[in-house]
Amino acid sequence: MSVSIDAITVKAIGKRYASRHGPVTALEDVTFAVGEGEFVAVVGPSGCGKSTLLKILAGLLPASGGQALLRGTPIAGPRRDIGVVFQAPVLFPWRTVLDNVLLPVDVQRLDRARHERVALELIHLVGLGGFEHRYPWELSGGMQQRVAITRALVHDPAMLLMDEPFGALDAMTREHMNLELQRIWIERKKTVLFITHSIPEAVFLADRVLVMTARPGRLLDDVRVDLGRPRGLEVMNTPEFGRHVKAIRAQFNAKGGLDA
Amino acid sequence: MTTTRNVALSLLLLAASLLAWEAIVRVFGVQAFILPPPSQVVMALYRGFASGLYIKHLQVTLLETILGFAVGSALGFLLGTAVAMNRYVEYFLYPYIVMFQSLPKVALAPLIVIWFGLGLTSKVINAALVAFFPLLVNTMVGLRSADEDRVSLMRSLSASDTQIFWMLRLPNALPFVMAGLDIAMILALIGAIVAEFTGATSGLGMLILSMTYTMDVSGQFSVLLILSVVGLLLNRIVSLVRRRVLFWDPSEKGTEAPEGELVTPTPLAAPRAAKEGVA
Numbered sequence: 001m002s003v004s005i006d007a008i009t010v011k012a013i014g015k016r017y018a019s020r021h022g023p024v025t026a027l028e029d030v031t032f033a034v035g036e037g038e039f040v041a042v043v044g045p046s047g048c049g050k051s052t053l054l055k056i057l058a059g060l061l062p063a064s065g066g067q068a069l070l071r072g073t074p075i076a077g078p079r080r081d082i083g084v085v086f087q088a089p090v091l092f093p094w095r096t097v098l099d100n101v102l103l104p105v106d107v108q109r110l111d112r113a114r115h116e117r118v119a120l121e122l123i124h125l126v127g128l129g130g131f132e133h134r135y136p137w138e139l140s141g142g143m144q145q146r147v148a149i150t151r152a153l154v155h156d157p158a159m160l161l162m163d164e165p166f167g168a169l170d171a172m173t174r175e176h177m178n179l180e181l182q183r184i185w186i187e188r189k190k191t192v193l194f195i196t197h198s199i200p201e202a203v204f205l206a207d208r209v210l211v212m213t214a215r216p217g218r219l220l221d222d223v224r225v226d227l228g229r230p231r232g233l234e235v236m237n238t239p240e241f242g243r244h245v246k247a248i249r250a251q252f253n254a255k256g257g258l259d260a
Numbered sequence: 261m262t263t264t265r266n267v268a269l270s271l272l273l274l275a276a277s278l279l280a281w282e283a284i285v286r287v288f289g290v291q292a293f294i295l296p297p298p299s300q301v302v303m304a305l306y307r308g309f310a311s312g313l314y315i316k317h318l319q320v321t322l323l324e325t326i327l328g329f330a331v332g333s334a335l336g337f338l339l340g341t342a343v344a345m346n347r348y349v350e351y352f353l354y355p356y357i358v359m360f361q362s363l364p365k366v367a368l369a370p371l372i373v374i375w376f377g378l379g380l381t382s383k384v385i386n387a388a389l390v391a392f393f394p395l396l397v398n399t400m401v402g403l404r405s406a407d408e409d410r411v412s413l414m415r416s417l418s419a420s421d422t423q424i425f426w427m428l429r430l431p432n433a434l435p436f437v438m439a440g441l442d443i444a445m446i447l448a449l450i451g452a453i454v455a456e457f458t459g460a461t462s463g464l465g466m467l468i469l470s471m472t473y474t475m476d477v478s479g480q481f482s483v484l485l486i487l488s489v490v491g492l493l494l495n496r497i498v499s500l501v502r503r504r505v506l507f508w509d510p511s512e513k514g515t516e517a518p519e520g521e522l523v524t525p526t527p528l529a530a531p532r533a534a535k536e537g538v539a
Contacts, residue, residue, distance in 0.1 A: 060416055078417065084413070
């Protein structure tokens with residue numbers, strides 16, 4: 001129905017790189033689009049090139065073929081209107097929580113005083129109030145990852161690219177973080193591309209799940225998840241949720257299992 | 261409780277060994293010019309300080325050491341930065357640096373004394389020469405050891421190379437730089453003393469040498485005692501500064517960093533390696 005320009009448009013993207021054992025095709029002919037404000041998860045086995053895809057979108061890696069557009073303009077390098085969250089929190093140990101969150105502001109030379117208010121607000125939003133002046137080593141893994149998410153939001157980017165941000169967390173913290181992320185997404189209305197290897201996580205969070213295969217990384221399916229919002233953890237026990245998870249898992253099984 | 265007991269025990273051990281030393285020298289009648297008893301060393305120490313002789317020479321050696329340390333480590337840091345950040349500098353300069361590094365620098369002391377005379381300059385240069393390399397190498401390694409993920413993060417924020425240097429590489433290199441300073445401080449003292457041995461008109465090294473000619477072994481022992489205390493103090497000062505600067509470094513606290521450094525299966529290093537490969 002919407003006629004606006006898509007937030008992310010990926011057309012026949014491919015990525016090959018040289019390795020010690022000859023050329024490797026990480027991505028082949030990947031095409032999809034993400035609408036403005038949409039939450040899209042990319043799920044696939046390890047080595048399916050999903051992180052490569054994210055790095056191309058973040059402007060950290062050039063694609064070997066095809067075209068990627070952010071809001072209609074080709075990606076020619078890192079951009080200021082995206083926020084990236086990596087697998088590890090990647091915090092700077094010599095900066096406090098607040099200063100870590102303000103890193104994009106410092107790098108992009110934005111108005112620090114104004115963004116400090118934004119940062120403090122966000123720090124409270126993710127439940128880290130009172131930890132502004134602590135250092136990363138004083139925080140747990142889940143708290144560190146929340147700092148990383150806050151940092152990705154502070155300069156108010158239109159898009160969030162998240163590369164298995166909760167992969168290193170324990171199951172309980174992970175579920176909690178999923179709820180938090182959904183809440184932030186609903187409150188902030190960002191476009192999110194969320195990479196994960198957990199099918200339930202993808203189904204729980206996303207409006208659409210892109211299913212990828214490994215070697216070469218190809219797009220297998222594009223599954224719409226029509227569960228209401230906001231979703232509580234109990235949604236995972238519903239038959240609809242189970243049906244989605246099962247349908248996606250069946251795709252992998254047909255291809256020889258998740259870690260084939 | 262245990263700490264006070266440990267201090268008392270270690271003091272007791274020191275006193276016991278000094279007593280044993282004194283006793284052995286007296287019982288076996290060891291000549292004072294071979295091994296003086298501790299009492300004579302203490303007497304020499306007292307005489308030296310009372311006459312102002314030791315203070316005068318100590319000042320000279322300290323000045324040489326600190327100037328040499330400052331000059332050597334500043335140059336080492338700057339050149340290390342240049343080598344780490346510029347591949348032309350690395351390509352053309354680094355082979356010579358490695359060659360020069362494998363040379364025992366103290367062997368240059370006679371040459372430096374010939375070139376720069378018996379005064380302060382030759383001592384400072386010699387001290388600077390030996391203090392230079394730990395800083396050079398550690399700065400290089402430190403600047404290059406910035407975590408790939410952190411570099412990616414900075415790049416994703418469209419940071420310039422200059423920003424990546426100041427906001428990431430430099431603070432990241434500080435633990436290495438501080439470790440280099442730790443070593444450089446002690447090496448600078450060695451450099452100054454060796455240069456004084458080769459030719460000097462003052463300084464504790466010159467004093468030791470002149471005591472050799474008069475067989476004043478207890479005097480030598482007393483100067484050695486001063487030197488070890490000076491070395492310890494200088495080292496302590498650097499350590500204090502290091503702890504202040506590196507309050508965030510887990511190795512300073514003796515605890516493991518809770519931060520999970522994860523291995524990503526994707527070729528994170530590929531773009532960087534490719535860039536560096538263009539020579």
